[in-house]
Amino acid sequence: MLGHTSGGIASAGRVFAVPDHMADRQALCLVLGEETHKGIRKVAPQTAENVLIAGAGLLGLLSVFNLTRRGIADVTVLEPDPQRRALAHRLGAKAFAPDALPHDQFDVGLECSASPAGFGELLRHLRPAGRCVVLSDGNWGGLVLPPEFHARELSLVASSDGEDYHAYANWLWQHADSELERLFQQTIRPDELPATVRRLRQWPRPVSVVVDWT
Template identity: 35%
Template sequence: MKQYTLMLIDKKSLEWEIQELPALGVNEVLIKTVISAVSVGAELSQYDESDVTDINPDYPRNTGYENYGEVVRVGGNVRSVHTGDKVVAFYGHKDFSIEKENNVIPVSEDIPSTQALLTILSCDSAKGVLKLDPNPKDKVLVTGMGTIGLLAVYFLKHYIGVDHIDVIEPDCRRRHIAKEFGAKNAFDLQDKLEGKYEHGLECSGMHGAFGILQSSIRQYGKICILSDGNKEELKLGPEFYEKELCIVGSSDGWDYKRHSQWFFKYVKKTPYIDQIFEYETTKENLMQCFKELSNGTINPLKVLVRY
């Protein structure tokens, strides 16, 4: 069986690599991709070669990391999934993939595919929130209402139960979406913020917003950096030292399978979460989609890719 994999072979240069899949191992599953996604913040900076944390990128390199698919075959020792089951996995823009049983997340038939796919970035956002460990009565400020920021607001509101969540976002459309996700107030960069916050989450990747966040946190408050830091260099301001703030980083998820158990139960109650996918394309048009993202023709929160 042939596998098509979208590879970044140079700056702004993609091609589909074709290869034969190996024999299936006893602890492996063969997955046919139904949908994947373009995580714009992470993937576009790689495509444009603009990631400030990766100034000498190696090529070729894989693209994408979020998949929802159907199990086509299973190895002899596989027990947790069966042929025909739906699963979430982490292999990127490929039409088929062989994955270890332990690396796939089973999905029940009643969970829409788009919502199931969001469990990956939801878990990544949740890890940062859990590191802060806010009290439901605390005030929390989140910068940047991209996918990670919106899912951080979602987890703060619906899992932790935080009542007062404010956000900073220059895009008025994204400020409106943030309120649907649970934000109390949504501010522009020029707005005057109301009061001080016990906790902050940096999801913008922009130094200006990070500076506002530091100035808005209370004495001895805590900030978690969830953004990749691939847009601009994030710098500590005088408030960090004067107020003796604590800053922690967070990457990847805390436990994808355990998180999915909560997320899949809860997400059915909040269909508005599908707003995150503001643009849809197909496998055949995926390379053109990257071009349009790069030249600014489209500017969605996240792209859904159908196979």
């Protein structure tokens, strides 16, 4: 867990031994996988409840993986990009474009879009007394509460870093899934980073990019 660096010295407590059967790109899901799972734990969806996720980027797709592999069968994703909707479907969710669903249909919401429009639509889809967790950082604009938040007496919490990465690693190693490798759609060299960051400001963009430091 060294962040965006090519190498470094870490204490033993921050090192994770990746088993031989685990592909490198699946192991890359460890950190954000635990961080999304922490957010899920905060709203604690039950097996009979239905969950709506706004956004099928890396946070949204890892949320789908965490939910479906832990027994939540009714997971739906709102995502404008058809390729990302296809990835959500492969991981076990139903996926729709924005404005394609009726409101007041969902018990739990996960905000993963970082978009004011996506966040507002997510809350409008929740039933009265619904629960929502914000996993994204709102870097595409401020996340503003719509009138439905008060009228339906929704509850809202935020979630950031994970709590127990080692526990999540042990779970992830037991749930290896080649579909996770599809989330890392592009590999680049370090010298391509500046141009890639500029390009990622425009649509369409890959779910995630891997830098090959070798």
